[in-house]
Amino acid sequence: MTTGPTAAYATLVNFDDAIDRYDPVLGLEVHVELNTRSKMFCGCSTEFGAEPNTQTCPVCLGLPGSMPVANAKAIESAIRIGLALNCEIAEWCRFARKNYFYPDMPKNYQISQYDEPIAFNGWIDVDVDGEIFRVEIERAHMEEDTGKSTHRGGVTGRIHGADYSLLDYNRCGVPLIEIVTRPIEGAGEKAPQVAKAYVGAIRDLMKALDVSDARMERGNVRCDANVSLRVSADLPFGTRTETKNVNSLRSVEGAVRHEIMRQAGVLDAGGTIVQETRHWHEDTQGTTSGRPKETAEDYRYFPEPDLVPVAPSRDWVEELRATLPEPPAERLKRLTSEWGFSEREFGDVVAADAVGLVDETVRAGCAPQAARKWWLSELARRANEAGVALAEVGVTPVQVAAVQALVDDGVVNDKLARQVFDGVLAGEGEPADVVEKRGLVVVSDDGALSAAVDAAIAANPDVAERIRGGKVQAAGALIGAVMKEMKGQADAARVRELILAKLT
Structure with missing residues (x-):
């Protein structure tokens, strides 16, 4: 008053x-x-x-x-x-x-x-x-x-x-x-x-x-x-x-x-x-x-x-003093240096309340940038849609690291990785179990990929002609057609190599 x-x-x-x-x-x-x-x-x-x-x-x-x-x-x-x-x-x-x-x-x-x-x-x-x-x-x-x-x-x-x-x-x-x-x-x-x-x-x-x-x-x-x-x-x-x-x-x-x-x-x-x-x-x-x-x-x-x-x-009291963790401010400085993030990148992690999640994911074997990518994009989107905190989205840091390991090993690509998260959230098991149950392995067999590339070239002659004329960036349209035909299970990098080999 x-x-x-x-x-x-x-x-x-x-x-x-x-x-x-x-x-x-x-x-x-x-x-x-x-x-x-x-x-x-x-x-x-x-x-x-x-x-x-x-x-x-x-x-x-x-x-x-x-x-x-x-x-x-x-x-x-x-x-x-x-x-x-x-x-x-x-x-x-x-x-x-x-x-x-x-x-x-x-x-x-x-x-x-x-x-x-x-x-x-x-x-x-x-x-x-x-x-x-x-x-x-x-x-x-x-x-x-x-x-x-x-x-x-x-x-x-x-x-x-x-x-x-x-x-x-x-x-x-x-x-x-x-x-x-x-x-x-x-x-x-x-x-x-x-x-x-x-x-x-x-x-x-x-x-x-x-x-x-x-x-x-x-x-x-x-x-x-x-x-x-x-x-x-x-x-x-x-x-x-x-x-x-x-x-x-x-x-x-x-x-x-x-x-x-x-x-x-x-x-x-x-x-x-x-x-x-x-x-x-x-x-x-x-x-x-x-x-x-x-x-x-x-x-x-x-x-x-x-x-x-x-x-x-x-x-x-002294026993309890020995249990104190690293002060948060000092931890942030250390992680910023260790992860190699820009100030803006690290600021985004802090703003998303994801420092601990990214840290645990990195300690589980994931590269810092990959950990940041999954938590701040795919998983943040899912948490927002579910109306829950990021830590409660239903996927653990160890599982995120396991998904990224599958990507690193060429077993799945990023698109398939999103389906792996679907399976984990649906209770279908760990990431490797989901890949097996859903048959999500990337197709890297050149024979199957070459046939799909030939079909895409035949269906899009105008795009193929542009690539032959030196407009290599047009290859994206053919890559998309192949990925659609292969239901997202093709190795996009290898598909690009095959398209350029055939048209240039």
């Missing part, structure tokens, strides 16, 4: 003008949903997509007499996340109750951590157009997720104006790690890009650690973006707003940019920014007011009486 003579309808200020007059300060809170098989404090399944309210029990529903027990795997993941973020790991910490009422939190409190987080005082570097920004991490703490509210009726999909609401408690108690930054100062005009790069770096790190599916469209990683403005960097921070649950990198950038322009408009009009939560709207690329933002005191934190403190031994 804002106050002032024109605050409610303040005009957005041009972004460059806003940056000229105000210094933006960011604070980013990223919630990471862990991929443990069971919930944070009970044994209920965390499988995505189950029927509503089928993965619940007295503990995650907060029924009287139920007792929570902390998930050891979730604690291990929290420590590994903290170490990967260069944090200190607490020798002793405990859970707390965060008290508030909302229909999707059946206990009326959330088990979280307050002033005693498991990881604190960390940092991560992010690259924005070649400039490195160090984002300091205040803490990474453990907590449980809430349920999901679905508001029916109305036009916004939110509770205001809805006819009724539905509650699904399956997500209640799913383990979360909340990563909270210290104020990010000095980003200036790059503030939206820094926010996007930071959340992207966190997402990539979670994937590398294999602690989360990290699919933002499913809410596995979501960001609360805090933005405030001040007239100059030597003044105290301005009043912040918090745009909640932003779940794509583009939206993180858009939400920060919009809030800078909106708040500048409010301040220019003589209004006052009031601390509140806001909602991001993808369709309008803007934010709207949610509710006044609580302070820590409003949540009435106190130590969780039903859970013992967590005291990870130093030996265990």
